[in-house]
Amino acid sequence: MRYIIIGAGAVGGSIGGRLAEAGRDVVLVARGAHLEALQRDGLRLLTPDSDLRLPVTAVSGPRELGELRRDDVLILCVKSQDTANVLNQWALAPVAGGGTAAELLPVVCAQNGVENERTALRLFQNVYGLCVWLPSVHLEPGVVAANCTPQSGILTVGRYPDGIDDVIKQIGHDLAESRFDAPVVDDVMRWKYGKLLNNLDNAFEAVSDLSSDEELAERLIETGREEGIRALNAAGIPFVGAAERHAVQGDRMRFTEIPGAPRGGGSSWQSLARGTGSIETDYLSGEISLIGRMRGIPTPVNALMQRLSARFAAEGRAPGSLPIEELAQMVRDVQDSAN
Known part of the structure; x- marks a missing residue:
């Protein structure tokens, strides 16, 4: 799987950074000075145990990636007020071999609130919820800090509106190997x-x-x-x-x-x-x-x-x-x- 982190701020940068550190294929999506810093210097991820500089691919949106891959996972980490606009940018992005992101790719809502999954399901066939317990901060371009140890956070995941499938099992496994607890549950919205x-x-x-x-x-x-x-x-x-x-x-x-x-x-x-x-x-x-x-x-x-x-x-x-x-x-x- 390739993880496309849409909104590489505090939460998105921490998730993407930990996934990249664990050897996963990661793309960070950002804008402005933050994007420029990521493209120039990579992501600096600060934790209680380390100061990491991670050379992660960073883009502003789907056009820079060309055709998306069929094993791509979209992890949505923008604030809820930005969800609809961002999803519209990605929904019609072409996927290699035919079809669009909305038809083929999983989108995981790693956001606060409970409306994002419903918004995503209007456009995307396969939607998943992620309940974020991840104290983190992003106040400086190119830099995020994740404040917890030994695990950086607890990311409870499941299919929306309910259920478990092989896709979310694999996502949970990859997160669990990246310094997160990632319980896979069939009632993720109860957690959210x-x-x-x-x-x-x-x-x-x-x-x-x-x-x-x-x-x-x-x-x-x-x-x-x-x-x-x-x-x-x-x-x-x-x-x-x-x-x-x-x-x-x-x-x-x-x-x-x-x-x-x-x-x-x-x-x-x-x-x-x-x-x-x-x-x-x-x-x-x-x-x-x-x-x-x-x-x-x-x-x-x-x-x-x-x-x-x-x-x-x-x-x-x-x-x-x-x-x-x-x-x-x-x-x-x-x-x-x-x-």
């Missing part, structure tokens, strides 16, 4: 809905400095998660709970700071730090808002966090710049209004 609940803290972390009052921060985050649990339960959507996740994770993913590569925050925080102008929380807090509205379950805190994070992205505000006391008052106000 569980991750969605954890990702509800992304918006809080993006807009406010949670370290300034960790006890208050945890209370605020819990209000969002409680809304999420109520919404998922009302919709009858199964999800993996914290106890089950911790049992799987064990001590195989120990977060470690990497000198010279501080991880200021998660993916949404990093979007604000890089000034990308967009943020993924429409598909995180916004997903809970959507499910709640469809089921008549109030989700005022998640709706607030969705609005706030979108405003931060649009206005180019620095991550964490809203004082946590102000955020707490805003949360109380929307809760009072909903009661």
Whole structure:
């Protein structure tokens, strides 16, 4: 298999780098200064145990590859707001021997949120989910850092909407030989809905400095998660709970700071730090808002966090710049209004 990593940022760069280190055939897809650095110098992958320089092929899109190979695997690592546009770029790419990527190639959604697989299935015949537990950072062109050891992450994989086949077994095997735990499951979306609940803290972390009052921060985050649990339960959507996740994770993913590569925050925080102008929380807090509205379950805190994070992205505000006391008052106000 050749792995084409579409979106070689923190998660994509870490997955692609570890696969390349293990001897797999890898292509990284990136843009701008990051692409230029990858093409010029290769990928620099920082981990708690190593500083690697990997000479990986890097392109901006399918045209630079010509005909795709029949053993290609597309691993989608872009933010959810970019999924539809990116998939449209790849769907009609020709595959050697006839046919298109959408008809013949597997696409693996290695992304937060739960909408990407459904979006992919509109175009692609063979879609797989990948639940990402991979603390990592990309803030500098050509460089990504994966912060956990001894395994870089846990990447739970399965066919979408459910099931297991030989393709995902092989993908899981290759990931497992690349410093990841990669359980192959027949209910991957149950894992991704569980991750969605954890990702509800992304918006809080993006807009406010949670370290300034960790006890208050945890209370605020819990209000969002409680809304999420109520919404998922009302919709009858199964999800993996914290106890089950911790049992799987064990001590195989120990977060470690990497000198010279501080991880200021998660993916949404990093979007604000890089000034990308967009943020993924429409598909995180916004997903809970959507499910709640469809089921008549109030989700005022998640709706607030969705609005706030979108405003931060649009206005180019620095991550964490809203004082946590102000955020707490805003949360109380929307809760009072909903009661």
